[in-house]
Amino acid sequence: MTAFAxxxxxxxxxxxxxxxxxxxxxxxxRAASLVKAYAAAMALGLATWSGAFFxxxxxxxxxxxxxxxxxxxxxxxxxxxxxxxxxIPLTSVRLQILGRIYRGETVDAEILQSASxxxxxxxxxxxxxASGQLAESPDGRLRLGPATPWxxxxxxxxxxxxxxxxxxx
Amino acid sequence: MSPTGFHLLTLVMGTLTLALSAQILVWRFSAHSxxxxxxxxxxxxxGGFFAGIGIYAGLFEATPxxxxxxxxxxxxxxxxxxxxxxxxxxxxxxxxxxSKILLAIRRRPEGLSREELLRTPSGEDPRTLRLETMxxxxxxxxxxxxxxxxxxxxxxxxxxxxxxxxVRHCAGGRG
Numbered sequence: 225m226t227a228f229a230x231x232x233x234x235x236x237x238x239x240x241x242x243x244x245x246x247x248x249x250x251x252x253x254r255a256a257s258l259v260k261a262y263a264a265a266m267a268l269g270l271a272t273w274s275g276a277f278f279x280x281x282x283x284x285x286x287x288x289x290x291x292x293x294x295x296x297x298x299x300x301x302x303x304x305x306x307x308x309x310x311x312i313p314l315t316s317v318r319l320q321i322l323g324r325i326y327r328g329e330t331v332d333a334e335i336l337q338s339a340s341x342x343x344x345x346x347x348x349x350x351x352x353x354a355s356g357q358l359a360e361s362p363d364g365r366l367r368l369g370p371a372t373p374w375x376x377x378x379x380x381x382x383x384x385x386x387x388x389x390x391x392x393x
Numbered sequence: 394m395s396p397t398g399f400h401l402l403t404l405v406m407g408t409l410t411l412a413l414s415a416q417i418l419v420w421r422f423s424a425h426s427x428x429x430x431x432x433x434x435x436x437x438x439x440g441g442f443f444a445g446i447g448i449y450a451g452l453f454e455a456t457p458x459x460x461x462x463x464x465x466x467x468x469x470x471x472x473x474x475x476x477x478x479x480x481x482x483x484x485x486x487x488x489x490x491x492s493k494i495l496l497a498i499r500r501r502p503e504g505l506s507r508e509e510l511l512r513t514p515s516g517e518d519p520r521t522l523r524l525e526t527m528x529x530x531x532x533x534x535x536x537x538x539x540x541x542x543x544x545x546x547x548x549x550x551x552x553x554x555x556x557x558x559x560v561r562h563c564a565g566g567r568g
Contacts, residue, residue, distance in 0.1 A: 234398065235466050250559070258560060290398035294405070294470055301473030308480050313557040318527060319550070323557075325533070325542055326550045345511055348490040357495065365504030368495070376499065379492040385485050389420045 233280055234295035237273050242299055245269025246306060258310065266303045273299060396453040396463045404445055405470045412441030412475070427486065428530065434482065438475045445471055 249265035277295060281288050313319050349366065352358040356371030368376065385391075415437050425433060449467055453460070484492075498505055527533045532546035542550065 232462050287398050290402045294398055294402050298469050298473050301477040304477045310556045310560055313553040319553050322546055322550045323554060325540060345490050348494055352491060352494060365506055366498060367504040368498055376495045379495050382485050382492060383496060389417060391485055
């Protein structure tokens with residue numbers, strides 16, 4: 225197989241894998257949460273695509289690596305974008321407010337401003353405790369929790385980028 | 394020289410690195426508003442895309458079909474990664490409450506009380522900022538003291554209602 229055929233094959237397989245993964249994630253949504261359904265379907269899609277690529281891939285190691293990496297980058301970036309496309313409308317308070325105004329449910333500015341009675345920080349503390357990212361000791365102090373700190377790692381990456389770019393949030 | 398997967402991978406990563414370096418330089422040495430930042434960011438990454446396509450078209454010799462398909466792979470890889478970065482940049486600029494909490498606790502190994510957390514991570518209550526921000530970004534306007542959707546806000550609402558309808562439908566109304 226030529227090098228050109230290899231990277232085109234990689235592209236086609238990645239797009240096909242992504243379409244299958246998106247369909248599977250929507251089909252299993254009835255039985256699981258959005259994040260779990262989506263993560264499982266994306267992992268399945270990536271494994272299926274990689275298997276097909278390994279079976280058909282070029283023998284040259286450099287072209288094999290390049291073809292697989294290009295396909296994986298395309299697959300993962302579009303999977304990430306599709307996840308945000310599904311997730312943002314469900315979690316963004318701003319989009320929920322816009323939706324309420326669009327449906328004519330709420331038009332009063334004061335009601336919108338007090339839509340949530342609890343401070344958002346309090347709500348997040350409860351969520352982080354429930355997911356095990358935080359733990360509360362008997363003296364009432366909050367510390368990092370026992371769960372795998374995947375969220376802390378993401379926060380640290382964003383924090384690093386914020387320092388590199390000198391962004392003030 | 395004919396394009397190979399390795400050439401394309403190098404070109405994609407090279408142009409993305411250049412675009413990111415340009416952003417770091419611009420962000421460090423120029424002052425810009427939050428809204429202006431997104432336009433500037435889009436311009437930088439679009440510039441990187443056209444530079445990459447220009448290099449690809451000028452450097453490689455291939456049949457028209459090969460050039461077209463190679464260009465398609467470059468567009469998908471660069472476009473996908475650059476758009477994913479732009480989505481992540483929103484998280485860099487608008488630090489989420491969860492991130493503020495976790496980073497504040499990480500800096501204090503002895504832990505923080507709820508009261509301390511409510512005082513330290515953010516200055517202003519985000520609830521009061523939401524309407525102002527949406528009016529500032531042109532999604533809402535006020536008529537007779539009431540917020541109404543602008544054309545831009547209506548389009549955004551319709552666009553983003555699509556996935557939530559899809560998720561609710563697939564989850565059997567539970568989404």
